[in-house]
Amino acid sequence: MIALIGLNHKTAPLAVREKLFAGCQEESDLPVRLTAVCGIREAMFLSTCNRIEILTRIDGQEETLYKLRDFLAASGGLTPEEARDCLYLYCDENAVRHLFRVAASLDSLVMGETQILGQVKDAYRRALEKNSTGAVLNRLLHRAFRTAKRVRSETAIAVNPVSVSFAAVTLAKKIFGSLTGKEVLVIGAGEMAELTGMHLVANGISGIIIANRSQAQASVLAEKFHGRAVSLEALREALTEADIVISSTGASSYIVSADLIRQVHHQRKNRLLFLIDIAVPRDIDPQAGAVENVYLYNIDNLQDIVDENMNARKKEALKAEAIVEEEVKNYINWVKELDAVPTIVLLRNKVEEIVRLELVKAGSWMKDMNETERQKVEILINSIVNKLLHNPVTVLKEESSEFKSADIVALTRQLFRLDE
Known part of the structure; x- marks a missing residue:
């Protein structure tokens, strides 16, 4: 059985996502520990700012699903109520469909964004390094990449660049009308900060300051956007100058x-000072928004902008969903044919052995x-x-793809006495 359990921006508030994110980040050997749990054969762990999910292949027993749920809840220190209300569980075809939709960015906060596919690939690479995936999940992940x-x-x-970082810049434009003449402070020098910088420059920002724990890393990014770099020790001075602050470090x-x-x-x-916190866990103390003339927005506040941008993509999403369904069916058929393969091999071996013995007799x-x-x-x-x-052989393959494999395989084994 393929099983996927997790939570995302739709099912869990930011505070719960932060808690689970922090707990799971400390578990560097999470996939290995998962495969050590009884009944869990393969595993991959996916963690982003908007979702935390565990993809597994397990023995088809309900008890293993409970173990999987309890494992994830315990890793993040979730209360029983949080686990019950926020975690979702998908099995077999539904798990495959969910993964394909995630990889194709159909389940993202910003549908069509490009970051999630890279994040899924990174998660898969880490699982490969830990040897926690096998034939079934390897095939599944490659089909997910193909679908995307x-x-x-x-x-x-x-077609249009829409992401959390793009939504943050869109929010800044809504606030000021134009970014021309505005000074923006970007805290962080990672991928999200780089994307934010690209969108800021494209929207005519006059000055950009990159602040990061490593000033050398900040300097590389600042040079790319013709801005200037400062260390976090100089953050106070940079905050004094900035009109807009966009933070994306995800520090502890x-x-x-x-x-x-x-x-x-x-x-x-x-x-006026506008703070836009797009990090998980949050970079900016929520109490900062209570200071006079300071306006604080976090990643959940970007939903309105995201909804507005999504309207133009709904028709394309229908086409994308059709592609997902086609690829889901192809993968499920492969899995079910895989179940029939050992029986087909046994059947052919038995018949060939009978032929060999009869040829000896006819010598x-x-x-x-x-x-x-x-x-x-x-x-x-x-x-x-x-x-x-x-x-x-044809019936075994075709019927297996029509969800009748267990009965057909069992009957074939009985008729030809393949288990003797």
């Missing part, structure tokens, strides 16, 4: 405290044949065997 590629090439769902504790904002507030002489009258005649007899026998096996 088809969605991008066969639909226009990602607040980078911007409420006390720091209060101190900066006096130096800014009541100028006395075949010895008078020349080599050409003997080869013709063997070709004739093999042809008869292939014709006799054709229908049983």
